[in-house]
Structures are given as structure tokens and as C-alpha cells.
Amino acid sequence: MLTLFTKRVLLVMANIPEGKVLTYGRVAALAGKPSGARQVSRLLHSMSEKYHLPWHRVVNSHGKISLRPSQGYELQKALLESEGVEFSQKDIIDLRIYLWTDRV
């Protein structure tokens, strides 16, 4: 039984354009729950595989990948770089450039 919030998260996820990223909090906000960041991460865990979502386009509020090395970190970074997202020396994404603002 999925909640409306969950369904909206799936919608938002599916609409992130290539080369752009969203923070967990931003996804949650767009889905209707500004404080639902943790739920987004929880959802990605259980839904990303079953709904083949572009989970790699979601990073934390600091513009960094939240996964730990050998837990998907390298994979996510590789996927983002292949879409044109650049990482700083400290593996930080410049959200001023790559954060998706939902505006076209």
C-alpha cells in the first residue's frame, strides 16, 4: 500500500532531466512533504529497483553523494558524470549549476 506522497515522489523522480540533480529534501518538497527527506531515501531503497528510477540523480543537501563507497557511490558518480554533471575535487556537485529547479 503506497501513500500519495510515495507516488508523487516516483513522479518527481521520473521527471528529473538528465544532467540535473535534486536533493532528498527537494524531492520531498515537490512531493508535498518538505520534511520528508528521510522517507525519500527510504523509498529509493525499496522502490528504485522495482520501479527502475533514476535514483542516481538524487544527492544530499550538500551536493554530495550519500552512498558509501562500495555501496553504490562509485556507480552513482559514474552515472552522473556520464550525463554531464561535474564533481569538484572533494566529489561535491555544484548545486548552483546542477540543481533541478523544476522550471524549464
Place this chain on the structure above:
DNA sequence: CCACTGACTACTT
């Protein structure tokens, strides 16, 4: 229904 987990975030030390 209760307890626990979690890829978060903002705030405080």
C-alpha cells in the same frame, strides 16, 4: 498496532 530502520536536514557544539 508497535518497534525499528533509514541513500536526510537543520541546528548546536
Place this chain on the structure above:
DNA sequence: CAAGTAGCCAGTG
């Protein structure tokens, strides 16, 4: 800037 803490709430058993 790093580490700790409280609030957050859906999914799972």
C-alpha cells in the same frame, strides 16, 4: 569545518 542531536515519517515485519 567536523561531530553530535533532535525531528522527521514511510516501509517492513
